Amino acid sequence: MPLIKLSGESRTATLACDSFVRVADDAALPEDGGAIVSLTRFRKDRDALLARNAPIGVRLMADESPEQLGDDVHRLSVVVIEFPKFRDGRGFSWARMLRTRLNFKGEVRVAGDFLYDQISYLVRTGFDAFETNFTLEVFTRALSEMSTVYQPSADGRKTIRDLRSGK
């Protein structure tokens, strides 16, 4: 599936190449290149995965808190958070946890079922990569619909209160 990433200082949305391959639980690990495995697989083959001289990522299901990665989270290049169904909003909290509690600096990617109308919430809670069929034009439009926000979130965006006090 195509990948949209937010990049650069201005966090502009761009189409990107997915440099990772998703590895099934029972499949062999590729010799090189980025690999994304499930949490189950990561637990099982942790040492082997981390010993690879290649980027590693973990794909979390909706009920898997990023805290289950422990300190290993900082050795990951990407954490993929799955939305099984657009109305299951746990992923917003997981992304926010990655950014704020765990101070994760890598890529936080969303995969699965999400709506155009959720794109701005995903960006605000800390996602910066999106497995999606939305075009870049549509994606960018989603981000422009609401020009102000009332509350702070993981993206550090200025709130209406900041703007009121001239920050």
Add this chain to the structure above:
Amino acid sequence: MAKVSDPQMLTANRLVDGDVLYWKAGQWVLSLKDADVFAAAKDAEAALAAAQKYVADNVVVNPYLFDVKTDAKGIHPVKEREIIRAAGPTVRDDLGKQASGLGSKPPPRRIEMPPKPGKDNDVSI
């Protein structure tokens, strides 16, 4: 409880304005009394399947079948909910289909049995 062999009718809501619709010969009408009654379950199922086209075309939402029965006065839904849906709010007879001649006022309230005394109902004072 309606018997399995009760006749059925098909209803839906129109997407653009929420109006209650009833199926008639491959199309939708506003009044239950003008609509098709399916005596056989297979005809009802066929109509429900045909109605999906209107869902796919974003004309109606949520088509479903409901049980009806016939008496001397005509066709009536079995369930209170469908009786009210066909007519309008029972507390405002100036609103809904009943007001515009598209539905009849709900029939007079049924007579129901008082609750049967159960074993655990101590009726001593």
Add this chain to the structure above:
Amino acid sequence: MYRYDEFDAKFVAERVEQFRGQVARRLSGELNEDQFKLLRLMNGLYLQLHAYMLRIAVPYGTLSAKQLRMLAHIARKYDRGYGHFTTRQNIQFNWPKLVDVPDILSDLASVEMHCIQTSGNCIRNVTADHFAGAAADEIEDPRPIAEIIRQWSSLHPEFVYLPRKFKIAVSGSAHDRAALKFHDMAVEIVRNDAGEVGYRVLVGGGMGRTPYLGYVVGDYVAKTDILAFLESVMRVYNQSGRRDNLYKSRIKILAAALGPEEMRRQVMREFMEIKQKGTLALPAEELARIDAYFAPPKFESLPDEMPKGDADFENWKKTNVHAHRAPGYAIATISLKPIGGVPGDCSAEQMDALAELMDKFGMDEIRVSHEQNLVLPHVKKRDLPAIFARLSELGLATPNAGLITDIIACPGLDYCDLANARSIPIAQDIAKRFADLDKQHEIGELKIKISGCINACGHHHAGHIGILGVDKKGVEFYQLQLGGSGAEDASIGDIMGPGFGEHEIGPAVERVVKAYLMLRQDGERFLDTYRRVGMEPFKNMAYLDQLYAAH
């Protein structure tokens, strides 16, 4: 009251355009109904039994005359000339067309109103004491913090796809007029030992299939910390609330499963982190800025004399006029419960007339109470006769606030897609049975609440007499519950037993009241007598007909 600045106005305007786009995408089929449903719910739009229903937010139940006039306009232009005030202080219109809703939202935005998050799995309208800012027994007006919570929760990116809906209430008085303990989360304004004002936070209350009373999760939260604290509770819920079972997905289930100790631990963990980062600190200047919007109107110095009038006026004063903090002023309840009328309904003509009353006598303010009445919070005592006279002309002067005919009823099967039974005709029947005003006063305070299904929008669990409509083999039946209360002495009503048919429930309620009158001791309300003697005598009286029938 709060006034939008350019930021609030733009926010609402952009939201309207966003919804306009969503409607267009639905009509074109780009969105299917399953996807659109949650989006339209987040703008308060339901699909009900006969038509769509639009729920408009009335933040903490406060309206200006201009806003009330706009509601009248919407009722006339887009609907059938009336609206319905709800148990969460909102207003509902029962007949809007989907294609008109973006324009309705635009009209609302022009008077600083919206339908944002009045449904959906998100934080809903923040309700507050309907006597806020006027009641004599208030520690502080709860509306400033309710407004701050409203802004913080509006399109909060992390909390718009919660396991289920989330309802917050705020109270500024020890006398709880906001039913705090029945809410998912509640904020009670309190003083600590040092005399400082802060917040007690409760969590885990709820109605519905499994009612719960909330428990305290934060004994004293300083004002500056309140948003950080509330956000912590929301995060625990969003992460851990059940999503596998619709009937177990409210926070009340999680709160009961975790228990107070573990809930506090999880909340405090989040809270300490947020507090340390400082991102949600509520500065004193911001509080003061919002407070200023709710500064009390300029009260004149008036003699504190209550005018007298004829018997009708005197009767109305007994129940519908309440003490105000400023001498010479009063709070007036406008009953939307005329005997035999539809509880909570108000016509466009009545709304316009009330707007005039607000201009003339009401200092441009009206409140919606969760008991489905309206309140003029600031009226001069000397104006009460003129106000009463006008209300009488409008059919809005029923002298029954808090009495047995002041019944709360959800729309029920007459309107609602979720209902199992009708509730409004039952309310009408009961009200007619007790129409005699002397009888009503003899009975005294007795709150009857009726829900047409287990979702409990009529708040029947908090009724002194609660009635739940059920579907028993296709026939409407009504279960009685006794002894519920939504005040500071909160309790969940006890189920009496097998249900009564629609012609039996009225007589059953009459027998229950008769039992009360027989058993009560000096000064006891119905609720007090029930709490003293228990269910048995009431149950025996209620099912009395069976005794004779069986014989």
